[in-house]
Amino acid sequence: MFLLKKWLGSLLLPLPLLLTLSLIGVIFIMLRRHRRGLVLLLFALLSLTLLSTRPVANALLHPLESRYPPYRAPVDREPPDDIIVLGAAVAADPALPLVSQLSQAGLARIAEGVRLAHLYPRARLILTGYSGGEAMTSAELYGEVAQVLGIAPERLLRLPEPKDTAEEARLVRPLIAGRRAILVTSASHMPRSMALFEAEGVYPVAAPTGHLAKETQAGLPLYSYLPQARYLWRSEQAWHEYLGRAWLRLRDAF
Structure with missing residues (x-):
């Protein structure tokens, strides 16, 4: 299927x-x-x-991308227990640097996850995503990158099994039930991800990243519209x- x-x-x-x-x-x-x-x-x-x-x-x-605003640390809310980073495509080539083995979406997601993990040093970092036929899974590569960027290995929980967002939501649900969680994924992917998590009965706070629809305040030359x-x-x-x-x-x- x-x-x-x-x-x-x-x-x-x-x-x-x-x-x-x-x-x-x-x-x-x-x-x-x-x-x-x-x-x-x-x-x-x-x-x-x-x-x-x-x-x-x-x-x-x-x-x-505008459905959920960028995450801002609230001053009136308890810190999260979990930070969930959803999987993305990988190209696990050991000849390349770690970050080069991630897709653009994957790099943006794990970077935001690590930023939040440093902001909330007591939170667990839940990393998801399967291999897609590669030698390493998205969850495993995320974990390697997170450790290189200063996250202790005991804070990491890898879930390499889920193949899509629906499976990610189902597997993560029992892990965050009754806990405060932040969900990190691409901004365009966030509405569908939140809908799938909410359908499972859990309600993480959205932390969209990797925005693509960027506009500049300065005027653009005409050739940029070609x-x-x-x-x-x-x-x-x-x-x-x-x-x-x-x-x-x-x-x-x-």
């Missing part, structure tokens, strides 16, 4: 989906259904172009989250 979800999710991302539509358009043209084929080709090309621009990518990400691969990647991150939320609604409906 997990592999099926991953496969379908990958097919429904903008680039493979729109390339598939383009191919279907070409086939229609070859079959002399020119109008239908041209419509598909133009739609796919225009969509791909728009998704590769900064305004569209940021417009897709902003509703997700289509670029990095903006398409940002659109894909948002698209992935919207697909995930749609899957949750569909699952809950049945």
